[in-house]
Amino acid sequence: MKKKTIVLTGGGTAGHVSLNQAIIPTLEKESFEIHYIGSKDGIELELIRDAFPHIKYHAISSGKLRRYASVKNFTDPLRVGKGFLESLLIIRKVKPAVIFSKGGFVSVPVVMAGKLSSVPVVVHESDVTPGLANKLAMPFAKHIFSVFPETLKHLPSEKSSCSGSIIRSELFEGKKEVGYRICGFSGLKPVLLIMGGSQGSAIVNEAIRSNLPKLLESYDVIHLCGKGKADEALYAVSGYKQFEYVTTELPDLLHAANVIVSRAGSNSIFEFLALRKPMLLIPLSKIQSRGDQLLNAQIFEKQGWASVLEEEAVNPTSFLNALKDVANRAEHMRLLMESSELPKTPDEMVKLITSFAK
Incomplete structure (x- = not known):
C-alpha cells in the first residue's frame, strides 16, 4: 500500500518548529512519508536535520515580513516570490495529502503554493493573537487550530477550532x-x-x-x-x-x-x-x-x-x-x-491534522 505524504513547514524560531518535532514520530508510526519545507539558514534547518536526519528537508528562499520600515522590505518580496515558485515545484513533485504549517515567515509561500495545488492546508497558531505570517496564511487554509480559546475571536469562525496545547512526549x-x-x-x-x-x-x-x-x-x-x-x-x-x-x-x-x-x-x-x-x-x-x-x-x-x-x-x-x-x-x-487541563498528545494532534487530508 502506498504511503500518504505530508508536508510540514514552519520556522524562524524554535517555537515555530517544536510542534512539528512533536508530531513527526507519530506521523512515522502511522506510515506517513514526511517532507519538511523550511528556509536555507533558519533554526528549523538545524533542528529538523539534527533530530530527524532521515527526513527530506527542502530549503526554499524566504523573506521576512516586517511591520517596520526597512530597505529589505523592497527586496524580500522577491525572495518570497521565489520561495513560492520553489514550494510549488516541491508540492507538485511530492503530491502531499495535507500540508501542516506552524507559522513563521517561511511558511507563507508554502501555504499559498499548497492552496494553488489543491492540497488541504492546516495552520496552527500558538499565541493569543495571530502572527503576521499566519494572518497572511489564513485565506489559504482549510482549517486553523489555536492553543488559546481567546484566539478564536481573531480567526474565521467557520474554519477554526481550539486544539489546546500539544507537548512533545x-x-x-x-x-x-x-x-x-x-x-x-x-x-x-x-x-x-x-x-x-x-x-x-x-x-x-x-x-x-x-x-x-x-x-x-x-x-x-x-x-x-x-x-x-x-x-x-x-x-x-x-x-x-x-x-x-x-x-x-x-x-x-x-x-x-x-x-x-x-x-x-x-x-x-x-x-x-x-x-x-x-x-x-x-x-x-x-x-x-x-x-x-x-x-x-x-x-x-x-x-x-x-x-x-x-x-x-x-x-x-x-x-x-x-x-x-x-x-x-x-x-x-x-x-x-x-488543576489545569492536560495538554493533547502528539497522537491526538496528528488525528486532527490528518482528518483534513485528501
Missing part, C-alpha cells in the same frame, strides 16, 4: 538526576533554569549575570543564553552552567529545574505548565514585538501559574524581588497547575 521522559550530571550539580541546592528564547535575550542575560553571586547563594543555575552569547569568563564558576543552546538535553534540564525564568513564547510556557514548573516570565516588550508574549504572560499570571516582570522594569533589584516572589509562591503555583 519526550519532555515527560527527562530525569532530574541526568540533568544534575550534565551540569555537574550535586542536587543539594534547588535549581534555577533560565531560558531567553532560541536567540537569547540580552536583558535576561544581564539580569542573571549581574546577580550571579547572590543567585548562587540559593541556587545552582542553568543558563540557556543564546547562540554567541556565552560569557567565557563564567565557564569555570561553580554552580553555574551556561549553554548557548540545547536540544536532546532539554528534557533532563527541565526536570532538574525547581524554578524557571523565561521569555513568554507559547510553546515554552505550556511545556513548563505541563511539567508543573513555577515560572517568572519576562515577555518581549511591544517595542520589540507585536505584544504576543505580553498577552501570553498575562493569561498565565491571571491563572496563577506564573509571575510576570515586564522587560522595561527589569533591573538587578527588581529581578531578585520578582524571583523571591516566585520562590515564596512556588507551592501554591504548583497546586494551581495541577
Whole structure:
C-alpha cells in the first residue's frame, strides 16, 4: 500500500518548529512519508536535520515580513516570490495529502503554493493573537487550530477550532538526576533554569549575570543564553552552567529545574505548565514585538501559574524581588497547575491534522 505524504513547514524560531518535532514520530508510526519545507539558514534547518536526519528537508528562499520600515522590505518580496515558485515545484513533485504549517515567515509561500495545488492546508497558531505570517496564511487554509480559546475571536469562525496545547512526549521522559550530571550539580541546592528564547535575550542575560553571586547563594543555575552569547569568563564558576543552546538535553534540564525564568513564547510556557514548573516570565516588550508574549504572560499570571516582570522594569533589584516572589509562591503555583487541563498528545494532534487530508 502506498504511503500518504505530508508536508510540514514552519520556522524562524524554535517555537515555530517544536510542534512539528512533536508530531513527526507519530506521523512515522502511522506510515506517513514526511517532507519538511523550511528556509536555507533558519533554526528549523538545524533542528529538523539534527533530530530527524532521515527526513527530506527542502530549503526554499524566504523573506521576512516586517511591520517596520526597512530597505529589505523592497527586496524580500522577491525572495518570497521565489520561495513560492520553489514550494510549488516541491508540492507538485511530492503530491502531499495535507500540508501542516506552524507559522513563521517561511511558511507563507508554502501555504499559498499548497492552496494553488489543491492540497488541504492546516495552520496552527500558538499565541493569543495571530502572527503576521499566519494572518497572511489564513485565506489559504482549510482549517486553523489555536492553543488559546481567546484566539478564536481573531480567526474565521467557520474554519477554526481550539486544539489546546500539544507537548512533545519526550519532555515527560527527562530525569532530574541526568540533568544534575550534565551540569555537574550535586542536587543539594534547588535549581534555577533560565531560558531567553532560541536567540537569547540580552536583558535576561544581564539580569542573571549581574546577580550571579547572590543567585548562587540559593541556587545552582542553568543558563540557556543564546547562540554567541556565552560569557567565557563564567565557564569555570561553580554552580553555574551556561549553554548557548540545547536540544536532546532539554528534557533532563527541565526536570532538574525547581524554578524557571523565561521569555513568554507559547510553546515554552505550556511545556513548563505541563511539567508543573513555577515560572517568572519576562515577555518581549511591544517595542520589540507585536505584544504576543505580553498577552501570553498575562493569561498565565491571571491563572496563577506564573509571575510576570515586564522587560522595561527589569533591573538587578527588581529581578531578585520578582524571583523571591516566585520562590515564596512556588507551592501554591504548583497546586494551581495541577488543576489545569492536560495538554493533547502528539497522537491526538496528528488525528486532527490528518482528518483534513485528501
